Amino acid sequence: MMEHKNSQRTRTVNNLSASYVAEESKLIDLAKGGDRKALAQLVKNYEQTIYNFAFKICRHRDKAENITQETFYSMVKNINQFDNKSKLSTWLYRIVANHCLMLARKEKNRQFVSIDNDDSLYDEKYIADYSRLPTKYTENKELKKILDDAISKLSPDYRMIFLLRDVEGLSTEETAEASELSISAVKSRLHRARAFLRNEITRAFER
Amino acid sequence: MKEKVSCKEVMRYVCECMAQDISSERCIALKEHLESCEHCKQYFKSVELTIDCYRKYNVELPENAHKKLMNFLNLPDE
Ligand SMILES: [Zn+2]
Numbered sequence: 001m002m003e004h005k006n007s008q009r010t011r012t013v014n015n016l017s018a019s020y021v022a023e024e025s026k027l028i029d030l031a032k033g034g035d036r037k038a039l040a041q042l043v044k045n046y047e048q049t050i051y052n053f054a055f056k057i058c059r060h061r062d063k064a065e066n067i068t069q070e071t072f073y074s075m076v077k078n079i080n081q082f083d084n085k086s087k088l089s090t091w092l093y094r095i096v097a098n099h100c101l102m103l104a105r106k107e108k109n110r111q112f113v114s115i116d117n118d119d120s121l122y123d124e125k126y127i128a129d130y131s132r133l134p135t136k137y138t139e140n141k142e143l144k145k146i147l148d149d150a151i152s153k154l155s156p157d158y159r160m161i162f163l164l165r166d167v168e169g170l171s172t173e174e175t176a177e178a179s180e181l182s183i184s185a186v187k188s189r190l191h192r193a194r195a196f197l198r199n200e201i202t203r204a205f206e207r
Numbered sequence: 208m209k210e211k212v213s214c215k216e217v218m219r220y221v222c223e224c225m226a227q228d229i230s231s232e233r234c235i236a237l238k239e240h241l242e243s244c245e246h247c248k249q250y251f252k253s254v255e256l257t258i259d260c261y262r263k264y265n266v267e268l269p270e271n272a273h274k275k276l277m278n279f280l281n282l283p284d285e
Pocket of ligand 1: 213247
């Protein structure tokens, strides 16, 4: 059901037309040859996506800005190592994900909820009235705070998978590639992260 | 003889069944349960809504941050 919805979603980065792909591979070739203008164009094509993703992981604008800089610095430095076998977007997601995880590991004082043992996630008491769950209040400050608080409780490893797969719309295979995890690890983390976030948000709206 | 499943089992496993369109006996039983159980239907609706909220919550790179980025990378910004 959810997968079906995912496949129908239109994404700017993931649903690339053939001409865009050809254009991009031309840019990548030029960039590999040291063309600064081509590099600049690649940065412009992806800066919004990368910044938005970094924000979604760390929920902090200044940190997201720094991570964006680090990500594109890595891209410029390592563009020759990009092998054209994967999509440039997947490669960039892997770089930005790594920078986000590195930053999270530095912030050792943060405490996250453990959902490795997933039994309590599926407690039947959480099948409750969800009619107050927001559907069209995404500009609402209170809702944003609830969304920030809920996802901030998840450890960045889980956050990452949920965001790559469900929010950015990567395929399971691309998510595995970007996160350097196995497909089965991606799936089990994804299901637990979904259930956890859903429970948190439902509870917040029951108050 | 059909396998009976609980709501809890549906909550736990139905994502996988849906994702892979598995035709195993358990998945068929789960899907049948989902069809006829209002609670489980609502549960999945709420998971979808949760995902949707996070999908719609986006931020835009400020113009000055773009300039800083190009400057930091020493790239031309025509
Ligand atoms: Zn049920």
